[in-house]
Amino acid sequence: MLNFEILATEGHARRGRLALNHGVVQTPIFMPVGTYGTVKGVTPRSLEEMNAQIILGNTFHLWMRPGLDVIQSFGGLHRFERWDRPILTDSGGFQVWSLGEMRKISEEGVKFASPVNGDKLFLTPEVSMQVQTLLDSDIVMQFDECTPYETKGHLTTEAEAKFSMELSLRWAKRCQAEFTRLQNRNALFGIVQGGMFEHLREASLAALVDMDFPGYAVGGVSVGEPKEDMLRIMAHTPHRLPAHKPRYLMGVGTPEDLVEGVGQGVDMFDCVMPTRNARNGHLFTRFGDLKIRNARHKTDHRPLDESCSCYTCKGHTAADGTVTGGFSRAYLHHLERCGEMLAPMLATIHNLHYYLHLMQEIRDALEAGRFAAFAAQFRQDRARGV
Structure with missing residues (x-):
């Protein structure tokens, strides 16, 4: 099931409501990435407290570990990981792309050796649909080839991007046919490819729209291209997708990218950046980024962000008035320097809260008709620095 309503617009930007089998998602939305059935460093309870409405799972990695038999015994991914809100699963296409020389792509699918135990495996559009149906994800992504920015040491040519895009279109038709055969009652999204070539993006988009998917994604960005090229595709493609269906920009990005993407008509985002950067002591704040390992934080009594209401910055007040949490930069610096596991946990809570609160x-x-003014103030605040 998928039902999408647009509640307000400003330019290309949209405020919407997306109803899925496991709940309603308010858009625009950022989706934390839970590759192996968990968002690294936080509990499901913490995610609920910071109002994460939908999270990601990774088809490829869950297929490898723990394996489909284990997840099937729980009746799907929601019960396995104890998350009762919506889940989106990617198709495995990006992970296959990242295997590089370890995989062989053909018309039928992709042959590769399992990075876990070396088993010879074959991932096809049909297998991707079968795995995602077993996972029971609310949003299923078509199996596609993620067109690289560079191919074997040279920039991907127009001909190479066209071949890859057309292969993904043929795979999209096979995904749709298998999804229907399986009687999957969730929602299947098509993925626009075409590399850095606008006319190929338009051809991909037109063909996918003809297939009438419930929603659409823009893939093949954040694959090593310069930032200006990513922004160029972001400005070109999303607002050309059907206005009455949700639009998802895959793998993007920084806080600035999210605000820019919303302005270009994007409804949904995901990225490992807030969690991965947290594990490396890189924190996002309203007033710019902060690297907590730097010596200047050693004696700083301030929180990461005075304006932030997350557990890391402000703590939690119990019914009896007792306050827990609310940590200084000095303490977080100390944890990082000592290699304490609490450091990335607290950093992850903060970064995800920042992203979700930004959305x-x-x-x-x-809703208030002031997105342009908000975006201008956001850029000014972020440029101010911490």
């Missing part, structure tokens, strides 16, 4: 602020601004 809430964007939704509020769109």
